Amino acid sequence: xxxxxxxxxxxxxxxxxxxxxxxxxxxxxxxxxxxxxxxxxxxxxxxxxxxxxxxxxxxxxxxxxxxxxxxxxxxxxxxxxxxxxxxxxxxxxxxxxxxxxxxxxxxxxxxxxxxxxxxxxxxxxxxxxxxxxxxxxxxxxxxxxxxxxxxxxxxxxxxxxxxxxxxxxxxxxxxxxxxxxxxxxxxxxxxxxxxxxxxxxxxxxxxxxxxxxxxxxxxxxxxxxxxxxxxxxxxxxxxxxxxxxxxxxxxxxxxxxxxxxxxxxxxxxxxxxxxxxxxxxxxxxxxxxxxxxxxxxxxxxxxxxxxxxxxxxxxxxxxxxxxxxxxxxxxxxxxxxxxxxxxxxxxxxxxxxxxxxxxxxxxx
Amino acid sequence: xxxxxxxxxxxxxxxxxxxxxxxxxxxxxxxxxxxxxxxxxxxxxxxxxxxxxxxxxxxxxxxxxxxxxxxxxxxxxxxxxxxxxxxxxxxxxxxxxxxxxxxxxxxxxxxxxxxxxxxxxxxxxxxxxxxxxxxxxxxxxxxxxxxxxxxxxxxxxxxxxxxxxxxxxxxxxxxxxxxxxxxxxxxxxxxxxxxxxxxxxxxxxxxxxxxxxxxxxxxxxxxxxxxxxxxxxxxxxxxxxxxxxxxxxxxxxxxxxxxxxxxxxxxxxxxxxxxxxxxxxxxxxxxxxxxxxxxxxxxxxxxxxxxxxxxxxxxxxxxxxxxxxxxxxxxxxxxxxxxxxxxxxxxxxxxxxxxxxxxxxxxxxxxxxxxxxxxxxxxxxxxxxxxxxxxxxxxxxxxxxxxxxxxxxxxxxxxxxxxxxxxxxxxxxxxxxxxxxxxxxxxxxxxxxxxxxxxxxxxxxxxx
Ligand code: SF4
Ligand code: SF4
Numbered sequence: 001x002x003x004x005x006x007x008x009x010x011x012x013x014x015x016x017x018x019x020x021x022x023x024x025x026x027x028x029x030x031x032x033x034x035x036x037x038x039x040x041x042x043x044x045x046x047x048x049x050x051x052x053x054x055x056x057x058x059x060x061x062x063x064x065x066x067x068x069x070x071x072x073x074x075x076x077x078x079x080x081x082x083x084x085x086x087x088x089x090x091x092x093x094x095x096x097x098x099x100x101x102x103x104x105x106x107x108x109x110x111x112x113x114x115x116x117x118x119x120x121x122x123x124x125x126x127x128x129x130x131x132x133x134x135x136x137x138x139x140x141x142x143x144x145x146x147x148x149x150x151x152x153x154x155x156x157x158x159x160x161x162x163x164x165x166x167x168x169x170x171x172x173x174x175x176x177x178x179x180x181x182x183x184x185x186x187x188x189x190x191x192x193x194x195x196x197x198x199x200x201x202x203x204x205x206x207x208x209x210x211x212x213x214x215x216x217x218x219x220x221x222x223x224x225x226x227x228x229x230x231x232x233x234x235x236x237x238x239x240x241x242x243x244x245x246x247x248x249x250x251x252x253x254x255x256x257x258x259x260x261x262x263x264x265x266x267x268x269x270x271x272x273x274x275x276x277x278x279x280x281x282x283x284x285x286x287x288x289x290x291x292x293x294x295x296x297x298x299x300x301x302x303x304x305x306x307x308x309x310x311x312x313x314x315x316x317x318x319x320x321x322x323x324x325x326x327x328x329x330x331x332x333x334x335x336x337x338x339x340x341x342x343x344x345x346x347x348x349x350x351x352x353x354x355x356x357x358x359x360x361x362x363x364x
Numbered sequence: 365x366x367x368x369x370x371x372x373x374x375x376x377x378x379x380x381x382x383x384x385x386x387x388x389x390x391x392x393x394x395x396x397x398x399x400x401x402x403x404x405x406x407x408x409x410x411x412x413x414x415x416x417x418x419x420x421x422x423x424x425x426x427x428x429x430x431x432x433x434x435x436x437x438x439x440x441x442x443x444x445x446x447x448x449x450x451x452x453x454x455x456x457x458x459x460x461x462x463x464x465x466x467x468x469x470x471x472x473x474x475x476x477x478x479x480x481x482x483x484x485x486x487x488x489x490x491x492x493x494x495x496x497x498x499x500x501x502x503x504x505x506x507x508x509x510x511x512x513x514x515x516x517x518x519x520x521x522x523x524x525x526x527x528x529x530x531x532x533x534x535x536x537x538x539x540x541x542x543x544x545x546x547x548x549x550x551x552x553x554x555x556x557x558x559x560x561x562x563x564x565x566x567x568x569x570x571x572x573x574x575x576x577x578x579x580x581x582x583x584x585x586x587x588x589x590x591x592x593x594x595x596x597x598x599x600x601x602x603x604x605x606x607x608x609x610x611x612x613x614x615x616x617x618x619x620x621x622x623x624x625x626x627x628x629x630x631x632x633x634x635x636x637x638x639x640x641x642x643x644x645x646x647x648x649x650x651x652x653x654x655x656x657x658x659x660x661x662x663x664x665x666x667x668x669x670x671x672x673x674x675x676x677x678x679x680x681x682x683x684x685x686x687x688x689x690x691x692x693x694x695x696x697x698x699x700x701x702x703x704x705x706x707x708x709x710x711x712x713x714x715x716x717x718x719x720x721x722x723x724x725x726x727x728x729x730x731x732x733x734x735x736x737x738x739x740x741x742x743x744x745x746x747x748x749x750x751x752x753x754x755x756x757x758x759x760x761x762x763x764x765x766x767x768x769x770x771x772x773x774x775x776x777x778x779x780x781x782x783x784x785x786x787x788x789x790x791x792x793x794x795x796x797x798x799x800x801x802x803x804x805x806x807x808x809x810x811x812x813x814x815x816x817x818x819x820x821x822x823x824x825x826x827x828x
Contacts, residue, residue: 029692030728031707033795035781036700036721037383037538038729041788043739101739141739246742247375288741293753295378295746342751344773345609346622353621353628 043140047100049242053235054107054283060231061224065115069224072122073110076151079126080106087135101140105129108148108283111225112276112323113155116166121159125151145330146290149323156323164319167191167221191221192274194319208267215273225279229272236282245286248295249302253281256306264314277309280322290330297333297340304329379610379749380602381782383538383701385577388660389667390541394549396671397657398684399473403446403675404456404712405431406466410505411512412438417467423450426478428650430501431467440513441503444478445653445673446471459697459704459711466712469675477650487560487646492518495564502645503652503715507637508532508543508606509698511716514638518564520627527630529567530615531558531639533574533581534599534606537699540719542656543636545669547574547581550640551588553647557639558594560646565632570594571615572636577601603701604780608633610749622776637718652715659685663693663722672713678720679709693724701781729790736762736796737789744783744793750776754783758793761800766807769800777801 062070084102088095097103106126113122129151137143156163192211214220216229225232239245254272261271272278285291285305292301305325312321408414415432419425425444433441448471458464484490484498500515520526531554535543547554558570572585576598586596597615599605609620611633618629626633641652653674660667665686672681678695682688696703697717713720736758744754753772760768777797784793 029705029707029709030694030725031705032694032729033792033798034700034702034704034779035785035794036694036696036703036705036723036729037727037785038790039381039383039786039788041786042790043788046741046788141737246746288739290740293740293742293745293755341753342745344622344752344776345613345750346619346624346776347773349619349629350621350623353624 043101044099046244047104049244050239050283051100051104051107053238054111054225056234057225057228057231057279058107058111061111061115061227064218064220064227065224068117069115071119072113072115072117072224073107075119076110076113076122076126076129077103077106079123080109080130080147080151081126083127083130084135087131088139093139096140099140102130105134105147105151108225109151111279112148112152112223112284114163114166114222115224117162121155121162125155127151128154141289143289144334145327146284146287148287149284149327149330152323153327191319192219192270193313208270211270211274215270223276225283226276229278232278232282239282239286245282246295246298248298249286249291250281252299252302253285253305253309254278256303257309260307260310261313264310266314271310271313275313275320276322280309280326281305284322285326285329290333292333292336292340294337294340294342297336300336300340301329301333304332378746379751379782380604381747381785382601383603383785385601386538386660387541387544388539389658389669390544392541392545392668394542394545394656394669394671397673398670398676398680399471399475400446400673400676400680401471401473402451402677403469403471403673404466404677405442405445405469405675406456406458406464406712406714407432407442408458408464409442409511409674409714409716410440411510412436412440412516414465415439415442417453417465419450419453419467421450421452424448425450425469426476428481428653429478430503430651438513438516440505440515441501441651442467442674443503443651443653444469445675447474447476448472457708457711459706459714459717461704461707466675481649483649484646487556488563490560490563492564492566495560498645499564499642501651502641504638504641504645505652505715506635507641507655507715507718508635509702509716509718511714514561514634514642517632517634518561520565520632524627525630526565526567526627526632527569528616528632529558529562529565529570530611530631530633531570531572531594531636532606532608532611532633533572533578533585533636534611535578536575536601536603536606537701537703537719538603539660539721540658540699541660542658542669542718544578544581546636546640546656547572547578548584551584553643554585554636554639555588555592555594556647557641557643558634560642561632561634561639567632571597573597573599573611573615575599575601575605603782604749604778607749607778607780609778622773655713655715655717657681657713657717658719659722660719661693661696661722661724662727663689663695663724664720665689672717674715675712677709678706678711678713681713681720682709682722688722690724690726693722693726694728696721696723701785702779736791738791739789741788743786743788747782747786749780749782750778752777754793754797755791757800758783758791758796761796761803764803766800766803769804774800774804 080102081097085095085097109125109129129147133147133150134143219227240247258268258272262268292298308325308328309321312318413434413436415434417432419431426447429444430441431444446469448469451468451470453467455463456466496515496518504514505511533543533547562570574582604610612620612626612631620626620629654671656669657672658669695706700721738755748754756772757774779794781794
């Protein structure tokens with residue numbers, strides 16, 4: 001045996017093995033191209049972690065929204081998964097619902113819907129998300145737009161009446177006294193963003209800071225996933241810790257909105273917390289398939305999302321701009337990827353070297 | 365490294381991966397390998413032209429006797445690693461997977477050295493030209509795995525000045541520990557070899573680069589250097605820190621221009637194994653006939669860092685370590701990130717074989733998809749040490765779009781394997797890149813011949 005105990009270093013205790021022969025049908029050794037080891041993260045694993053990161057906000061959202069919220073989330077997942085399986089069946093492709101990506105799409109869609117929707121709307125939304133948002137492009141990795149947002153956009157346009165009126169009236173949030181919510185409600189009777197719009201027009205006076213606490217801990221005016229900013233940030237922390245998303249996207253997106261809103265005269269913290277910005281910036285804009293590949297590409301994408309969101313919030317009659325902002329930037333992603341590319345190692349150095357050689361040649 | 369450094373690294377740096385180190389044999393002293401009855405010495409163990417055999421079937425050879433050489437400049441002679449009789453000169457399986465000419469020697473087990481093997485009296489006083497000649501005759505090649513003939517590296521063109529010799533002690537491949545043991549046990553030899561090399565190229569500065577995860581090697585080399593002026597540079601532990609270009613960037617902050625050599629930035633990189641081999645050559649006169657090989661992995665019973673005679677069959681080395689464990693798995697020559705997996709154990713250890721890593725059936729990767737599936741997660745882009753876009757390399761190659769491959773700098777890829785390692789869908793990116801390089805250069809050649817034909821034709825026409 002080759003082992004010999006050595007100095008003071010961490011010694012290994014090895015049992016002398018009897019020399020056995022390596023006799024074996026040699027051709028049975030397995031071969032492959034390097035690398036011969038792989039990281040343990042898989043597509044399924046990543047999707048699983050994102051779902052896990054969404055779990056706190058999902059659970060709390062369902063707690064606040066009650067049974068109907070549960071049905072909304074469940075139905076959008078069912079719609080997405082069933083459609084994925086059905087289309088793959090029809091096209092004689094391997095059915096990949098076990099990779100959890102359709103589950104995640106359904107869950108994300110469900111979280112962006114109001115809790116009191118009738119059950120068939122999320123079901124339809126999930127189906128549309130997968131069919132028009134993903135499979136039509138050729139499945140996972142090929143779609144241009146975030147599937148969950150495609151699904152949401154379609155039902156938002158088709159059933160806007162439902163989409164704007166199916167919110168809760170008062171929350172069950174333990175940290176929020178329903179009195180304070182009622183107080184705000186009685187003044188505005190509208191979503192915080194809409195109310196602040198009225199404030200800007202001078203038709204209303206209500207301080208944005210009165211919304212902080214409900215937005216952070218228990219927000220009744222929003223979609224299921226907008227229920228608590230704190231829990232979304234918990235989810236983001238999980239993703240960042242696992243290295244699954246690039247910090248640049250949420251930071252630049254929210255940062256841009258905060259700065260622009262502040263310039264335009266909105267309370268910056270309120271701008272960050274209200275509406276679907278946080279869930280959009282942390283979970284929608286960070287969708288792998290539909291944002292740029294490079295660090296700078298991601299920055300451009302995120303700042304673009306921020307600018308679009310602010311524009312839509314301030315200058316359109318839409319209640320919220322996050323969805324269309326992200327979809328718009330999704331559309332620009334192929335272009336960003338085409339023009340924002342990393343400079344490979346040594347290419348700049350080569351150009352410099354050639355330039356120097358030319359100068360020398362000129363001088364000579 | 366401070367906390368802020370770590371945060372900076374986490375937020376901004378890109379390139380490289382952190383595979384589990386699995387340095388199973390790092391604490392095992394270097395010891396002698398098997399004494400084989402039969403060796404197969406390939407005539408190509410280096411980058412460059414193959415050697416011509418200098419011996420015939422039936423001829424008696426002695427240890428250190430030159431048995432193959434070439435007229436070509438980029439080549440290195442090969443020597444007998446045992447004494448005995450030449451049984452045949454024929455094609456045998458080569459670690460590269462192809463069959464190649466090798467000299468088969470049946471050993472008399474006596475290890476009688478050849479005549480004329482004598483130490484060089486004062487290597488540090490020798491002329492650079494003499495050092496190079498001796499290094500060439502000693503058959504020394506880069507021992508880090510690339511196996512580029514060392515005498516060629518020691519002879520830069522006159523317009524290139526080499527100021528810095530980097531002694532590469534970054535053994536970033538998992539499992540391998542041969543270089544680490546060398547530095548711990550034979551620090552003086554490594555430095556001696558480095559000094560000889562730096563004399564040959566006139567480098568004023570010697571930097572020994574070691575990963576921060578090998579404190580024992582760092583202190584051994586520091587002690588050995590003493591007041592000699594050699595610096596020890598602590599590297600971050602990331603794969604592929606030992607790759608030449610990455611190493612130069614970390615130490616000097618400069619990029620080696622694309623398609624150029626380290627000497628273009630005034631640097632020369634030599635592996636610690638190469639330095640030790642040079643030192644041994646000058647101290648004993650014995651050419652490169654043995655090298656240190658790490659044997660490790662969960663598919664082999666024992667483990668160790670063995671001094672193995674070049675040409676020993678992998679089968680004999682594994683038997684020496686107690687044999688395969690748990691049936692047949694995968695046998696990799698080199699490290700698991702860039703090494704070559706073998707379909708038979710009857711391949712010889714060559715000058716370039718730094719490790720024999722044996723993975724059991726259970727630890728072999730099995731989840732490669734049948735076709736290129738990319739979820740655009742961007743990990744490959746983030747982790748490529750060369751700042752490439754591996755997913756584009758992979759998808760263009762997969763689609764056979766050879767002409768597009770230039771625009772994504774395929775020839776700058778060093779095939780380190782980081783992209784394939786980190787890819788969540790387990791795309792075989794390195795394989796695709798190899799195929800792509802092949803396809804790209806074939807197409808380029810074809811275009812060039814086409815162009816030439818056209819030119820000739822138009823020339824003929826204008827002549828007519
Ligand atoms: S194998 Fe090539 S493309 Fe992949 S990470 Fe290494 S250098 Fe980059
Ligand atoms: S790591 Fe794999 S899945 Fe991710 S972008 Fe690269 S090739 Fe695509």
